[in-house]
Amino acid sequence: MSNYSLVLTCPRGLERVLTAEIASIIGKNAACGNGFVRVENATLEDIYRLNLHTRTASRVLLQVANQHYRDEDDIYRAARNVAWFLWFSVKCSFKISIESTGSHLKSLNFAALRVKDAVCDCFREEYNERPSVDKDNPDIKIAVFLDKKSIAIYLDTSGEPLFKRGYRQGQGVAPLRENLAAGLLLLAGFNGEQAFFDPMAGSGTIAIEAALIAKNQAAGLNRHFAFEKWNNFKRDVWQKIRTQAEQAIINAPHKIMAFDEDKKIIQIAQQNAQKAGVAKEIHFQAAHFPNDKPCDDDCGLLLCNPPYGERLGELQHIQKNYFAWSAALKQQFSGWTAGFFTADRELPKIMRLLPKRKIPLYNGKLDCRLFLFDMVSGTHRRQKV
Numbered sequence: 001m002s003n004y005s006l007v008l009t010c011p012r013g014l015e016r017v018l019t020a021e022i023a024s025i026i027g028k029n030a031a032c033g034n035g036f037v038r039v040e041n042a043t044l045e046d047i048y049r050l051n052l053h054t055r056t057a058s059r060v061l062l063q064v065a066n067q068h069y070r071d072e073d074d075i076y077r078a079a080r081n082v083a084w085f086l087w088f089s090v091k092c093s094f095k096i097s098i099e100s101t102g103s104h105l106k107s108l109n110f111a112a113l114r115v116k117d118a119v120c121d122c123f124r125e126e127y128n129e130r131p132s133v134d135k136d137n138p139d140i141k142i143a144v145f146l147d148k149k150s151i152a153i154y155l156d157t158s159g160e161p162l163f164k165r166g167y168r169q170g171q172g173v174a175p176l177r178e179n180l181a182a183g184l185l186l187l188a189g190f191n192g193e194q195a196f197f198d199p200m201a202g203s204g205t206i207a208i209e210a211a212l213i214a215k216n217q218a219a220g221l222n223r224h225f226a227f228e229k230w231n232n233f234k235r236d237v238w239q240k241i242r243t244q245a246e247q248a249i250i251n252a253p254h255k256i257m258a259f260d261e262d263k264k265i266i267q268i269a270q271q272n273a274q275k276a277g278v279a280k281e282i283h284f285q286a287a288h289f290p291n292d293k294p295c296d297d298d299c300g301l302l303l304c305n306p307p308y309g310e311r312l313g314e315l316q317h318i319q320k321n322y323f324a325w326s327a328a329l330k331q332q333f334s335g336w337t338a339g340f341f342t343a344d345r346e347l348p349k350i351m352r353l354l355p356k357r358k359i360p361l362y363n364g365k366l367d368c369r370l371f372l373f374d375m376v377s378g379t380h381r382r383q384k385v
Helices: 015-026 044-053 072-080 108-127 178-187 205-214 235-247 263-276 312-319 322-332 347-351
Strands: 004-009 036-042 059-068 094-100 140-146 150-156 195-198 256-260 282-286 300-304 337-342 357-363 366-374
Touching (some): 004 044, 015 036, 015 044, 015 178, 044 059, 072 108, 072 140, 094 108, 108 140, 178 205, 178 300, 178 357, 178 366, 195 205, 205 256, 205 263, 205 282, 322 347, 347 366
Parallel strands (some): 094 140, 195 256
Antiparallel strands (some): 004 036, 004 059, 059 150, 140 150, 337 366, 357 366
16 A cells, blocks of 8 residues: 555644645645644655655644444454554554544543554464553554544654654743744745744744744754654655755745843753754844844844733733834834734734734634734834725
């Protein structure tokens, strides 16, 4: 079998961005779901390329079973029908994860146990031994999804979630996942050919993702993937794909700028950028926003994830800064696009700015918005077309 059905998971709100990414990476269409997209007729080479290049996906899952079920015995049979020994060695450790939407089963843990039994029985029959279970650091992850009537079983081709690029050594109080940061940039129209400024950079995630885009550097170059431990892993093909990605890296046309008022956090951000290989592309500075415009460019993108306290007192304290931010944008960033990713729906009203777009997104379970403003000289409101 050389063509596979894949499901790529992503933060909710980034499905269409991920669909566009898939088309650009492997030239295939994808169907959007809620927090995922599906790709049919994918090859092993497609799996390698998607894991290496996607900036917004969380995982690339390969479907190995999909059928109706009535009880736990049906779940066992669905998993037992998969020839697991063709995919990975008995020397590999594995882990089962299970999720449900409307399943009538009383215990998901017992259902997961039945899948584990099926995997072990498959190896016992073939080799008279079984692989071990490792819940903390498995070689192989098997994902099970149940709805009211159907069970779908997937091999996780990624291993560690794809937002773990391999560069984050330290983080701020509320770190933004790397794939969500990249999605914000892509939604804001950033392609690396314009100036970029994050005035509240924290541990530098948005600025680092901007630099990776500007350099055309594949998001997964600094990490490994679960498919590298498969029995059918094609090392020569993978090395060719990696080499192509390395040769595609370019010099960033503009300096990326990242400020934060916390000097210690800026030091962490610099370390993360060094690990990611983009330290030369980013100018870090400990500074409070609003501050002087950090460059002379007439247009560019200002994008940040400002703090938004979940408690009322914290939020009110943060909101006191909004009008000062708005004044700085009007006075210094005419011609730029400004983006704020926040859970505070009142931000545009208090800033007295009319967003050209407000995009619903989730930061984990937190319902947020990406507000995008076209900054026009002489007014706090967007220029009418």
